[in-house]
Amino acid sequence: MIINKTNLAALFTAIKTSFNKGLKDTTPLWSKVATLVPSTTNTTTYAWLGQFPRMREWLGDRQLKSLALHDYSVKNKKFESSVAIPRDDIDDDTYGVFTPLFEEMGYAVATHPDELVYTLLGAGFTSLCYDKQNFFDSDHPVGNEDNGIASVSNMQVGSGEPWFLLxxxxxxxxxxxxxxxxxxxxxxxxxxxxxxxxxxxxxxxVDARVNAGFGLWQLAFGSKATLNPANFKAARTSMKSLKSDEGRPLNVMPKLLVVGPSHESAAEEIFLSRELAGGGTNPLYNAVEILVVPWLA
Known part of the structure; x- marks a missing residue:
């Protein structure tokens, strides 16, 4: 190839085409469990987290709820992935061997949010959320000065690999x-x-400024106990029983089970088998959608 401005621009177009192919052909998983939040500053503060506005019958004046402000913040981080192509490879028309590399770069970009989100989910037992407790904790404070403060758990203790109900x-x-x-x-x-x-x-x-953060702990339950029907039912009951600071049911309905590769077989046996091993209909058949992610390995 004659190396000039026009040919280099054409080469970059080909590179972007390969990059976009890798990007388009990959289905990311992060949007299943995370809300996309556009950020306009270096650090975004989520003061509204923890609020569950509910409707009430309008009798007399409106009742204005004073929102408890939180200072949970997520700082944007910079990420990059870069490669160098020797001029000789372009001069000798051998740059085509790099096409798969740029497709792989597109795949890496598509799955990078997955890595951030699910790695953070796995770290939820030791990472703080908006109420200054670990995202998965046994004593989240729930209530107000009128009703008193109670400690609420969204976790099960254990020594195994974690699994999550969302x-x-x-x-x-x-x-x-x-x-x-x-x-x-x-x-x-x-x-x-x-x-x-x-x-x-x-x-x-390629580069970007992004990050992952915790949302509402009430919508997630983390367990390091054995993944079995009894522990799953206990987790599901705990989530469905959650109430707001005002004592009203939150109507939490968990339908997604997130596991790492080590729990894939157990999850399939519990939720994808129509019949129980000892006979009879499986009451947990299709009770949840199973999502297996490698970042929990």
């Missing part, structure tokens, strides 16, 4: 994916670029 059917999901600047692929191909002049290579890379 309600993901509400406008606010258990986690958040915060996006300040979307993923974008760029190139350094000008003759006066430092890499071209000093190393005789062209550089291509």
């Amino acid at each position: 309600d993901v059917n509400r406008p606010i999901k258990p986690l958040m994916f915060q996006r300040r600047r979307n993923y974008d692929i760029k190139a350094m191909t000008k003759d006066d670029d430092e890499s071209v002049f000093m190393r005789d290579e062209y550089r291509y890379g």
